[in-house]
Amino acid sequence: MTIDGFVAIYIFMLAAFAGWVIIGRVPAILHTPLMSGSNFVHGVVVIGGLYALLNATTVLEQGIGFVAVLLGAGNAAGGYAVTDRMLAMFQTSGHQGAHVAAHEARSHHSKAKQPKKG
Amino acid sequence: MLTMLPHLIIDTVSIVVAFLLMFGLWRMSSPVTAPSGIKVAGIGMAAAVVASFLYLFNVSAAAKPHLPINIALALIALAVGGGLSWWVGRKVAMTAMPQMVAIYNGMGGGAAGAIAAMELFGNRAHGITQLGVTLLGALIGAVSLSGSLIAWAKLQGVLKKPLRVRGLQIINAVVMLFTLAVGLYIIFVEQSGSAPVMPMQVLIWLFFGCAMLFGILMTLPIGGADMPVVISIYNAATGLAVGLEGFVLQTPALMIAGMLVGAAGILLTLLMAKAMNRSVSNVLFTKFGDVSKHKQGAIKGSLKPTAAGDAGIAMRYASSVIIVPGYGLAAAQGQQKLYEFVKLLIAAGVKVRFAIHPVAGRMPGQMDVLLADAGVPYDLIFQLEDINADFADTDIVLVIGANDVVNPSARDDKGSPIYGMPILNADKAKQVYVVKRGEGKGYAGIVNPLFYADNCNMVYGDAQAVMAKMIEAVRGLGAAAAA
Numbered sequence: 001m002t003i004d005g006f007v008a009i010y011i012f013m014l015a016a017f018a019g020w021v022i023i024g025r026v027p028a029i030l031h032t033p034l035m036s037g038s039n040f041v042h043g044v045v046v047i048g049g050l051y052a053l054l055n056a057t058t059v060l061e062q063g064i065g066f067v068a069v070l071l072g073a074g075n076a077a078g079g080y081a082v083t084d085r086m087l088a089m090f091q092t093s094g095h096q097g098a099h100v101a102a103h104e105a106r107s108h109h110s111k112a113k114q115p116k117k118g
Numbered sequence: 119m120l121t122m123l124p125h126l127i128i129d130t131v132s133i134v135v136a137f138l139l140m141f142g143l144w145r146m147s148s149p150v151t152a153p154s155g156i157k158v159a160g161i162g163m164a165a166a167v168v169a170s171f172l173y174l175f176n177v178s179a180a181a182k183p184h185l186p187i188n189i190a191l192a193l194i195a196l197a198v199g200g201g202l203s204w205w206v207g208r209k210v211a212m213t214a215m216p217q218m219v220a221i222y223n224g225m226g227g228g229a230a231g232a233i234a235a236m237e238l239f240g241n242r243a244h245g246i247t248q249l250g251v252t253l254l255g256a257l258i259g260a261v262s263l264s265g266s267l268i269a270w271a272k273l274q275g276v277l278k279k280p281l282r283v284r285g286l287q288i289i290n291a292v293v294m295l296f297t298l299a300v301g302l303y304i305i306f307v308e309q310s311g312s313a314p315v316m317p318m319q320v321l322i323w324l325f326f327g328c329a330m331l332f333g334i335l336m337t338l339p340i341g342g343a344d345m346p347v348v349i350s351i352y353n354a355a356t357g358l359a360v361g362l363e364g365f366v367l368q369t370p371a372l373m374i375a376g377m378l379v380g381a382a383g384i385l386l387t388l389l390m391a392k393a394m395n396r397s398v399s400n401v402l403f404t405k406f407g408d409v410s411k412h413k414q415g416a417i418k419g420s421l422k423p424t425a426a427g428d429a430g431i432a433m434r435y436a437s438s439v440i441i442v443p444g445y446g447l448a449a450a451q452g453q454q455k456l457y458e459f460v461k462l463l464i465a466a467g468v469k470v471r472f473a474i475h476p477v478a479g480r481m482p483g484q485m486d487v488l489l490a491d492a493g494v495p496y497d498l499i500f501q502l503e504d505i506n507a508d509f510a511d512t513d514i515v516l517v518i519g520a521n522d523v524v525n526p527s528a529r530d531d532k533g534s535p536i537y538g539m540p541i542l543n544a545d546k547a548k549q550v551y552v553v554k555r556g557e558g559k560g561y562a563g564i565v566n567p568l569f570y571a572d573n574c575n576m577v578y579g580d581a582q583a584v585m586a587k588m589i590e591a592v593r594g595l596g597a598a599a600a601a
Contacts, residue, residue: 005247008365008373015361015374018140019381023389026147028476028501031386031483036219037146037156038382039353041139043222044163044375045229045360046196048367050170052236053192055181061236062184066191068232073199075226076167080160081207082218087146087153089490 033086040083043076124175131169132371138162139375143382149496166371167196199225212491213448216481217273220266220349223356227262230255230359231326237366238304238322248366249308253301255362257329262355264333269349272337283339287403290335297328340401343522346481347390347401354383390476396539419570421557426577429516429551430459430588434595436513436549438469440505442542443489445479446519446555452581453492456518459585460494462592472499473506473542475523506543515547517568519554519581525566535564550574553584 003011026034049072053065142159145151171192174185181188203222210218234256237243243252271277283289304321307314314321340348357379364372391398433439441460447453463470472494478485486499509515517524524544527534544550545568552569554576568574577584 003365003368003370003373011370011373012361012377015377016381019143019378019383020385022140022144022147022378023382023385027149028474028483029486029496029499030147030149030152031390032215032219032479032481032487033152033156033483034146035350035353035383035386035481035483036215036222037143037159038357038379038386039219039223039226040156040163041143041159041375042226042353042357042360042379044135044139044166044372045226045233045363046163047166047170048233048360048363048369048372049195049229050167050192051173051367051369052233053195054171054173054185054188055177056188056236057178057180057184057240061240062188062191064232064235064239065188066195068229068236069192069195070199071225071232072229073167073196074203075222075229076163077200078203078207078218078222078225080156080163081204082210082215082222083146083156084153084160085208086212086215086487086490087156089487090149090152090496 029090033083036079036083036086040076040079043072043079046072046076048072124172128169128172131165132369135162135166135169136371136374138165139371140378143378212488213445214274215484215487216346216349216479217270219481220270220273220345220352223349223353224263224266224270227259227266227352227356227359229259230356230363231259231263231329233363233367234259235322235326239319241318243366244308246305246309249305251362252366253304253325255359255366256326257297257301258355258362259359260326260329261333261336262352262359264330265337266333266349266352266356268334268337269345269352272340273345277338286335286339290332293328293332293335297325297332300325300328336402343477344401346477347387347396347398349481350383350387350390351398351402354380354387357381357383418567419572421569422575423578424551424575426553426579426584426587427591427594429575429577430591431595432549432551433463433468433514433516433588434466434592436468438512439463439471439514439516440509440512440544440547441470441472442515442517442520442524442544443472443474443478443485444518444520444523445485446521446553447581448479448485448488448519450519450555450581452518452585453488453494455582455585455589457489457492457494459589459592460498462589466592470498471505471508473502473509473544474499475502475520475542476540478520478523502540502542509543510546512547513549515544515550517544517550517552518584521554521566522564524568525564526568527564527566544568545571545573548573551577553577553579553581555580 046069049068053069056062056065139159139162142155142162145155145158174189177185234252237252243249300321337348357376361373361376361380364376387398391401460470472489474485489499490496522536524542525536526545528536528539528541531537550573552574556578569576
């Protein structure tokens with residue numbers, strides 16, 4: 001499969017649009033885990049590093065390729081570890097309906113719909 | 119056929135991986151589905167790494183003899199890089215999250231830069247498009263690597279003072295232009311076939327050296343309070359670099375994931391800058407926190423200290439309390455005690471809510487994570503725009519470890535460095551208690567008139583110790599009533 005310039009631009013355009021739409025609906029409460037989560041997603045660069053390293057022919061290339069895989073693997077593994085830890089902490093006080101209501105209230109700026117305490 | 123099969127598998131896995139990464143990020147955008155979102159993306163990543171080893175069936179003839187060593191190197195790099203990062207990521211304190219994201223992000227930028235370097239040194243990129251994209255990805259990746267490391271050093275406290283030299287912006291511009299010139303020269307030499315003024319390898323090293331120098335110089339003058347925006351910019355930059363190198367390597371999964379993060383990162387950066395009421399260029403090119411020139415207006419009133427126990431009891435008998443937590447709370451590890459106190463208040467029938475400023479903590483949303491870590495349910499947590507109107511009918515506001523986010527001079531003092539930043543209207547409440555370590559200034563180094571207001575009392579002390587005293591006082595009331 002070869003991807004020439006124009007196909008690449010189509011792919012980039014659609015991916016950029018998807019990224020923009022996905023982040024647009026994120027509540028502020030998730031901003032830190034999300035920054036960390038998107039940080040994890042670009043850790044996929046490790047597969048590019050693996051491809052380059054497996055095709056290395058000189059010592060210099062092997063050295064740089066090793067660094068590429070080392071850093072890429074660090075990005076992916078570390079990004080996953082911290083994101084998973086942060087997200088595991090989010091929990092609600094009540095039943096499923098309570099926090100859905102809370103988030104609807106937030107998104108509509110309506111005080112009337114805020115959940116009652118207790 | 120035998121050589122086609124690995125390729126077919128890799129291509130198929132790539133499509134699945136691209137889908138899983140997008141789907142995972144999409145699920146991460148709601149608190150209900152977020153924990154499963156990261157797992158979905160994780161499965162995608164693991165599949166991608168395993169499938170990548172199928173590349174070994176299709177390596178070029180020149181690389182065949184080196185294959186055993188290359189495979190060994192790949193396995194060692196995966197185990198060491200992945201293992202170390204995983205271990206640190208599992209162990210690190212929640213308060214250190216922003217600098218961890220910075221360092222992981224720098225690693226991704228470095229990996230993208232290294233891939234570009236291999237293409238350049240191996241002379242594999244040909245033609246203006248290929249070479250241009252490779253160099254652009256290399257430039258962005260290298261800047262992201264060195265810039266993220268400086269951001270990490272600043273947040274970690276290794277670098278204390280922002281470096282501000284006269285004319286630094288001109289030096290930055292010169293370094294940037296020089297880097298671009300070297301890049302264009304590399305393309306020119308490759309295209310025209312003419313002999314370069316110095317060996318190609320030296321030119322490539324020079325290009326990377328200058329790009330990294332630019333990242334360092336760019337980040338050094340930026341103050342600590344602005345670091346979250348900077349990390350977010352570098353996060354987007356790394357995404358772009360990965361996407362561009364994906365094009366060079368003809369790997370659609372990299373292109374999609376990289377550009378997805380690039381766009382998402384840019385939007386996140388804009389949202390954060392908006393929350394601080396500053397433009398992105400303002401963050402990058404002006405000297406925030408440089409308050410020496412600014413004359414602070416005369417402050418009316420005085421600081422009125424009060425005992426922690428008295429403040430605690432006052433809240434026990436209030437009907438509504440809003441808590442404004444800041445980084446100082448997390449620094450003192452006081453979240454657990456705070457939530458214990460909140461549970462006492464709720465049990466006594468007080469309406470308690472948390473108000474979170476968009477830039478509370480060292481990163482947007484970090485305070486939400488820290489409170490979640492202490493067990494605070496997220497339906498008690500409210501963001502600025504949803505709760506700001508409620509301060510006026512609230513009995514007591516407890517400001518704990520926060521300062522600049524409740525500074526009224528952002529509203530009315532045009533000379534203040536934070537003028538125009540949206541703040542939590544804590545000063546509108548009937549009574550405000552501020553828990554603070556001492557009389558010092560906030561992270562941005564600005565005096566806060568709220569602390570001197572008539573309706574404000576100061577509770578000095580370590581946040582954790584103060585909360586312990588408040589809990590003791592309120593429990594004491596209960597014991598007295600029972601007796």
